[in-house]
Amino acid sequence: MSTSVTPIRHSSEGKVTHRSVSARKTHSTRRTSEEIEYASQKQIKNTYINRMRIFMAPYFAEFLGTAVFVLMGCGANLTYTVMTTNAQSAWLGNAFGWGFGLILGIFVAGGVSGAMLNPAVTIAFAGYRGLPWIQVPFYILAEFAGAFVGALLAYACFAHSLDPFDGYHRQIGGPFGSAGAFGNFARPFIGNGAAFLSEAVGTGLLVIGILAITDMNNFPARSSTPLAIGFLLTGLALSIGYPTGYSYNPARDLGPRCAAAIWYGPGVFTYHGSYTWVPVAAPFAGSIVGATVYELFIVSKRAVIVDDDSYVASEHSSISLE
Template identity: 75%
Template sequence: MSNSATPARFASEGKSTRSRYTRGTTSNPTDRAGEEIEFANQPALSDTWISRMRIFVAPYFAEFIGTAVFVLMGCGSNLTYIVLTSNAESAWVGNALGWGIGLMLGVFVAGGVSGAMLNPAVALSFAGFRGLPWIQVPFYFFAEFAGAFVGALLAYACFAHSLDPFDGYNRQIAGPFGSAGAFGNFARPFIGNGAAFLSEAVGTGLLVLGVFAITDVNNFPARSCTPIAIGLLLTGLALSIGYPTGYSFNPARDLGPRCAAAIWYGADVFTFHGSYTWVPVAGPMAGGIIGAAAYEAFIVSRRALVEDDKSVSSSVRSSVSIEE
């Protein structure tokens, strides 16, 4: 997921991307509303092919690290929810907050460099509607999946010794001692794949709709509070409609950890619950596009309406003056 104030900024600014890393062309912080970091105080890079390569890969490494941080904290929250709580149902709020704060931190880490989409569904939506170059989309996808995979590995490493007494050294996917759901999502046993697909699509659609609104400079942007707003958005979605499927809303967040879980839980993590793996991948991708399209089609900001009204008024005045 999807998520800074200008998610496609780094990739779409063209030559201005380079100016943030070379001496003498650093932007003036006073000209960047809502930003508090003094870019001019950062060490400059000399103009070499190595520096240019670092600039080229910077957004993808940022996306990788941001997603790894997000998934590490989220999977850690899941493991705490499953393993270390005597009443797991009462820990649902803490679990949702863990994922929301993890997303917030991931956006803080990567937002100024990659835009911190941290979600292939969000990246696809920004490519379709907000100007992210399509040629960069596969690189974002790969960075997000790789970051999610590494974040899940780190979460498992942190909790391995806690899992041992919980399941008696026998890793299980489901049941009273199942813990694979801490990594890849699985719908509740009473939820079919069709209903789960709908739930994931609706949740991701709301997520992308919210991200578009929060980052729309012509609407009511969160600006410097964007990471907090997006983290709370995910927490709110988790608490409101996330229970049936465990709220993936993010193909990378599910598939990356699921691949990591296969190391300990076996290949059954891909076929369990009626080959459920496709649901948290296809559902979010479809829902994200629908949410983005709905925002772009139906939400017209007040500023845009005012500017349109001014242009209409000026054209009317011009036509009147010509007639006179």
């Protein structure tokens, strides 16, 4: 009996051993193939081209978002310019054109770059929302370049519509002037000082609104953020934008103004008392003031007083209190 039982036991044990060895070999083979695949993917990620693509992604997104924004906005301006028979309705459409352009620009770039689309907003986010200062010049350059390209595309779309309007003669001002559809000019009866104040106040309100809409400790718009910011710009255009044409964005003005110089000449920089500096400098000033006012006075659970000498900063606070 013993001699008959022993071989069966050995055979059974041998089969188990054989299966376990096969399982280990299969597992080892799978692990080796996964390691090779991971190493291959890592090698691809470490290539120079891919590193450049990853580095450039947010700036290209900012460029494309700004180009879309300015293309639609300048298109709305040009529509307002050539539709002289119903100026009131055209002004309303102009405001919505810029607002919808901003909505689409944010949808295009928001998930990659944050879609600031405005150097003044970029400065505010660098100062109070943790955007690294080393990235600021790249973002601003992308925004100016996007605005320039967006204005070129808008002109290409409207060139033939402008021909019967101005008789094939591009003019900066006057009844047949159309350069203001690109770079903003204040109304003829408004001086540069009053225009600076108007642009600074408007930009300050824009930045306060954007900070409030995106503040997780306040009343954030969350998934409807693009809509909220777009309608914010439309509301500012309809309420206080008339005196200067509501630039509120250095890139949105200077980029298209540089594009307009191709067809209208260098006079676009000196027209209306060298007005060019106003829509560039005023938004920066208004942005700094607006962002500072929001951070100082709209605390919104940003800090909770524990006792007379200590503070507890909230988790999502953009500033730290010690």
